[in-house]
Amino acid sequence: MTTPGEGGLRESLHDLADQVTSADMYERAVHRSRRIARREAAIGTVAALAVLVLLASGLWRLPDRDTGHTPMALISASAPAPEPMPSPIPSAIHHPETPEHHASTRTTSPRRKNQPRAATPTATPKSRALADLPGHVFYQQTGNQPDVVRLSPTDGDTTTVLSGAPSAVGISPDGNRIAYAVGGVLLVGETGSAQSQPVATGITTTAQAPAWSPDGARLLVVTSRPAILQVDSGTLTPLPGRLAAGQHFRWSGDGNTLVYATTYCSLKVSSGESNAVVPMFGDRQPVDNPDGLAACKPTSVDVTGQHVTVPLQSTGDIGTASTDPADVVVDTITGDLEPLPVAGSVVGAVFGPDGNLLVRARTDESTTLSVFSPAGKLLVQAVEPAAVHDLNLLAYTR
Amino acid sequence: MDAREADYAHFVRTRTHALLRSAYLLTGDQHLAEDLVQEALARTHRAWLRLEKPENAEAYARKVMYHAQVSLWRRPRIAEVLPGEFATDPAGADDPAEAAVQRLTLRRALLALSAKQRAVIVLRYFEDHTEAEAAQLLGISVSTVKTQTGRALERLRTLLPDLRVLTSENPR
Numbered sequence: 001m002t003t004p005g006e007g008g009l010r011e012s013l014h015d016l017a018d019q020v021t022s023a024d025m026y027e028r029a030v031h032r033s034r035r036i037a038r039r040e041a042a043i044g045t046v047a048a049l050a051v052l053v054l055l056a057s058g059l060w061r062l063p064d065r066d067t068g069h070t071p072m073a074l075i076s077a078s079a080p081a082p083e084p085m086p087s088p089i090p091s092a093i094h095h096p097e098t099p100e101h102h103a104s105t106r107t108t109s110p111r112r113k114n115q116p117r118a119a120t121p122t123a124t125p126k127s128r129a130l131a132d133l134p135g136h137v138f139y140q141q142t143g144n145q146p147d148v149v150r151l152s153p154t155d156g157d158t159t160t161v162l163s164g165a166p167s168a169v170g171i172s173p174d175g176n177r178i179a180y181a182v183g184g185v186l187l188v189g190e191t192g193s194a195q196s197q198p199v200a201t202g203i204t205t206t207a208q209a210p211a212w213s214p215d216g217a218r219l220l221v222v223t224s225r226p227a228i229l230q231v232d233s234g235t236l237t238p239l240p241g242r243l244a245a246g247q248h249f250r251w252s253g254d255g256n257t258l259v260y261a262t263t264y265c266s267l268k269v270s271s272g273e274s275n276a277v278v279p280m281f282g283d284r285q286p287v288d289n290p291d292g293l294a295a296c297k298p299t300s301v302d303v304t305g306q307h308v309t310v311p312l313q314s315t316g317d318i319g320t321a322s323t324d325p326a327d328v329v330v331d332t333i334t335g336d337l338e339p340l341p342v343a344g345s346v347v348g349a350v351f352g353p354d355g356n357l358l359v360r361a362r363t364d365e366s367t368t369l370s371v372f373s374p375a376g377k378l379l380v381q382a383v384e385p386a387a388v389h390d391l392n393l394l395a396y397t398r
Numbered sequence: 399m400d401a402r403e404a405d406y407a408h409f410v411r412t413r414t415h416a417l418l419r420s421a422y423l424l425t426g427d428q429h430l431a432e433d434l435v436q437e438a439l440a441r442t443h444r445a446w447l448r449l450e451k452p453e454n455a456e457a458y459a460r461k462v463m464y465h466a467q468v469s470l471w472r473r474p475r476i477a478e479v480l481p482g483e484f485a486t487d488p489a490g491a492d493d494p495a496e497a498a499v500q501r502l503t504l505r506r507a508l509l510a511l512s513a514k515q516r517a518v519i520v521l522r523y524f525e526d527h528t529e530a531e532a533a534q535l536l537g538i539s540v541s542t543v544k545t546q547t548g549r550a551l552e553r554l555r556t557l558l559p560d561l562r563v564l565t566s567e568n569p570r
Contacts, residue, residue: 009554013524016501016508017419023432026410029439036444264537284537286465290441315537316461 123341125370125381130156133371133380135352135398136175139391140165142323148178150191151388153369158387161191168209172216173353175397179210179219186210186221188231200229200236207247214255214353222247242275248297250308253355257305259332265294265318269305269332278308279335284315294318299326300396303355303374306332325393326350329357341378342370348393358396360384406446409455410439417459423520424467426509438463461535464517507557515550518543 126132133153138161140146148162148169162169167181171191179188179199186203189196200221203210208222219229226239226246239246239258246260246268257271266282268275283289294317295310302308309326325348329338340346340359347367348360355374360367367384414435421431421438438459442449449455508516514536521532522543529547533540 009519009523010526012500012504013423013520015497016504017423017524019501020415020418020422020431021428022415023418024411025414025432025436025439026407028432028436029410029443032436032440033443036440284465286441286462291445292461292465315465316457316534318534318537 123372123378123381125378127380128382129380130369130382130385133369133382134356135396137358137369137388137393138171138175138395138397139388140169140394141391148394149388149391150175151385153382156385158385159192162189167205169394170210170212170219171395171397172212173214173397174216175395177212177216179212181205181210186219186229188219199231199234208249211249211251213251214253220249220251220258243270246270248299250298250301252301252305253303253351253353254305257301259298259301259305259308261296261298263319265296265313265315267295267298267308267310267330267332271305276332278330278332281330281335282315282318289315292316295330296320297322297326300351302351302357307338307351307357308332309349309351309357312337325360342368342381344368350393350396352396353398356396358393360393402446406443406455409442413456413459414439417456417463420460420520420525421463423508423524424463424513424516426505434463434466435459437466464521464535465537467513467517503558507554510557511550511553512546515546515553518546519550519554522547 130153135153137151137153139149139151141149145164145166147160148165148171150159150161151157152159162178162180165180170179172178176191177188178191178196179186181187181203184202184204185198186200187196188199199219200223202223204222208220208226211220212218213220213228217231219231220239221227221229221236223236225244226249227236228239229236238244239249243249243258243260246258246262249258249260251258257269259267259269261267262282264282267278269278270276278295280289281293281295286292292315294313294315295308296313296317296319298308298310300309308330310328310330311322311324311326312328313320313322327346327349329340329349330336331338340349340361342359342361344361344363344367346359347362348358350358352358356379357372357374359370359372361370362368367389368381369384370381371379373379417435417438418431421434422428425431425434441462442455442459445458446455449458508519511519517536518532521527521535522529527535529540529543533543536543
């Protein structure tokens with residue numbers, strides 16, 4: 001700020017700004033807002049018609065993306081065989097009237113900028129029993145040095161598996177191991193055990209929590225640059241140079257794809273030699289990103305890398321990775337936010353290692369956990385135990 | 399008019415003038431300033447339900463305004479103005495006519511800057527934002543803000559060698 005009495009640029013700018021004439025902009029702004037709304041609706045209608053025409057013509061049978069992913073050089077031969085990719089538009093084609101298939105079904109329509117989300121009916125689960133929820137759910141406290149807690153749906157028990165986590169943590173896909181760093185030393189231990197083993201040094205976790213590979217044999221960590229750590233041998237292999245500036249890497253369930261964020265909160269998808277940008281996020285041009293959306297911290301990826309969970313942020317947050325859990329699912333091809341057919345506010349969303357999507361939603365009455373299969377079927381929807389109410393969703397494992 | 403719409407109308411009617419002042423410095427023209435503010439307010443109207451507090455609304459509107467201006471950065475709309483056209487006489491600054499001439503001269507000098515340089519000047523010296531705040535609002539790095547500010551001031555000094563407004567500046 002200029003010092004008092006200092007005739008300066010600031011004073012002259014204020015003097016110049018005084019020349020502007022007041023105007024009542026309310027009617028104009030509302031009129032313009034309605035025009036924008038009508039344009040969005042028109043775009044949405046055209047896109048929907050295009051999809052219908054596409055479906056009617058049978059062109060949907062064409063693959064919507066290169067399915068012949070070249071495995072990354074870093075994937076070990078011991079990695080499990082990739083699971084079959086879900087049909088590009090599974091439920092929309094085969095079961096259009098079935099409410100069990102949620103709206104994350106895929107289309108090959110082009111990216112629809114500004115398109116409002118379609119209304120999302122809630123789905124009917126196959127089971128409403130928590131005991132039927134497959135796998136384990138991990139939570140952590142908010143704030144610094146949080147406790148990490150495991151919920152075992154089978155019996156509804158909660159167990160603290162790490163007290164006062166000294167860094168961001170990574171839970172292995174089988175839920176049995178936890179990785180974290182203390183003073184730059186990466187430790188791996190059994191969840192719930194006080195014992196842990198140092199496996200690497202010089203590790204930082206600010207821009208990269210330890211991320212387990214789907215086979216549980218490797219960890220993606222950051223030393224001076226992102227690298228793959230072979231847990232058994234401690235061998236570090238740097239990621240290719242084009243990925244060196246990435247952060248918050250996450251593996252797809254088939255191990256063929258890495259999704260990561262740039263420092264400008266756009267998302268990138270790296271598969272083989274491909275390194276594609278997810279449209280819109282972090283784009284500073286209002287015409288391309290009218291809502292100013294940004295994704296600074298992907299948290300989990302589906303089996304094939306076509307969907308990623310992120311805490312939704314704005315371009316104003318660029319440079320600040322959210323500490324909140326992911327609350328949206330992003331289509332990495334179109335940049336669209338996938339509607340989640342659950343009641344209440346989504347307070348957490350995470351893919352499990354087998355591609356199931358766990359959605360945590362909260363209403364005034366309760367918090368529910370919903371698990372959707374990779375094909376979009378709502379498998380289980382159950383009330384979450386009150387013991388984890390104040391914790392943040394961290395991971396979903398086998 | 400429901401409560402939310404009434405809140406929005408109140409926001410528009412109380413904050414439009416402040417937005418117009420910034421927009422005028424960004425565009426150098428009353429009508430262009432109104433267009434810019436209209437777009438910002440319309441986008442704010444669209445986002446109104448997501449903006450929990452009125453103070454968020456102004457921040458959002460300003461962000462939209464600056465970003466909308468950013469989208470015009472690549473359009474060469476303003477003809478380059480040569481330094482020779484900016485001759486001024488600081489001795490006559492107390493004269494109303496001279497003051498008007500100085501305002502006109504400053505306005506033309508601002509328009510001779512790139513839109514990015516103009517935006518950082520307005521953010522830093524008119525809205526008193528820190529470099530970090532300006533960077534966040536524009537979605538660029540702090541070092542870019544510093545670079546653009548330095549270049550803008552250098553350009554203004556070249557364009558306005560005798561204008562007293564540039565003799566000493568000490569922004570936040």
